Amino acid sequence: MTTGSVIARSWRSFTGRTSAHIPPSPGRGWHGHTLRRRVWASFTGAELRPARSHGPLPDEALLDLPSQPAPDRSRSGSLAPGWFTLPRLPQGSGLAAAGGDSVLIEASSPDGRARFLVRGPGITAPEHRLELILDTAGTDRPLMTVVSYPGPDGTEQLLLVPVVRGRFGPPASYVRLPGFDAAATLTASGAVPVTPNSSWTAAQVAASVGAALNDATREAWRQVRELLADEGLQAVIDRGLR
Structure with missing residues (x-):
């Protein structure tokens, strides 16, 4: 015992x-x-085998990735597999963003499949915003990326950003970054297909749906809603899209 x-x-x-x-x-x-x-x-009391720290992740690990929180950056010098850090915002970005649509960061994921554009706040848009452009070749399902950053109170904020294929132009989503500070660091996960068993908290889904800024992002959430088996999360998405 x-x-x-x-x-x-x-x-x-x-x-x-x-x-x-x-x-x-x-x-x-x-x-x-x-x-x-x-x-x-x-x-x-089950034993978990040590996860691989190098090389590609197995499919089942990838499907769990969007629900996995980013590590506490204040305690750990490294990120969990599948996560990467975006460049910090340049100094003086607040002044540069006065026009309301300045691109402060433009970065790509390590595999080159995702492009991140962080736009600064302006007169009509008081919060930072993120445009995510993905290569969705080879999949007909919505892809989900998770963005993480420290909030005003120091707690880690997780924002779910789905992307689907569009009729015209590259597949992209556009979202607000609630509580994001110019001195904070953005961390993102690799994009993975949404499945019926994908699982997030209701609070994360509600905040993420509410952060959508364009029709393409809201359409992505509608397609996510149709895939999920969790009726509770389906109801949260329905309320957020009203």
Whole structure:
């Protein structure tokens, strides 16, 4: 039997720590696993094999990626697999963005499939905005990218950004970045196909749908809604699109 209360054992299991009298299991690994998997393992006692830190991720790991939160950048010098950091905004970007549509950052994902354009706030648009342009070749399903950044209170903000093929022009979405500060750093995940089992919190979906700025982004959310099996998330999307 293990030592300590159930709460203490669950906390040690969730964080990957072990009792001073019990040697760590050689097969256990937490890095690279989603929060959902770590919680499940902590309460069932299941062993999680160490995730690969190099090379391509397996398909099942990619499908979990959009629900995986970005790591705490204040505590870790590296990002979880599939995440990458966008360049910081240049100094003086607030003045440069006075016209309301200045592009402050233009960057690509490591695989070259996504382009990120961060636009500054202006007179008619008081918040920073993000335009995401994706190469959706080879898929008829919506693709989802997650953008993460520290909010005004220091907590990590996660914004879901779906993209679908359009009739004309490249597939793109346009969203607000609520609470984004020019001194903060944007982190993004690779784009992955949405599946019926894709899972996010209702609060994340509500905030993300509410951040949509154009019809293409709202259409992407409609297609995401049709794919999801979770009726609760479907209802959240419906309310956000009204």
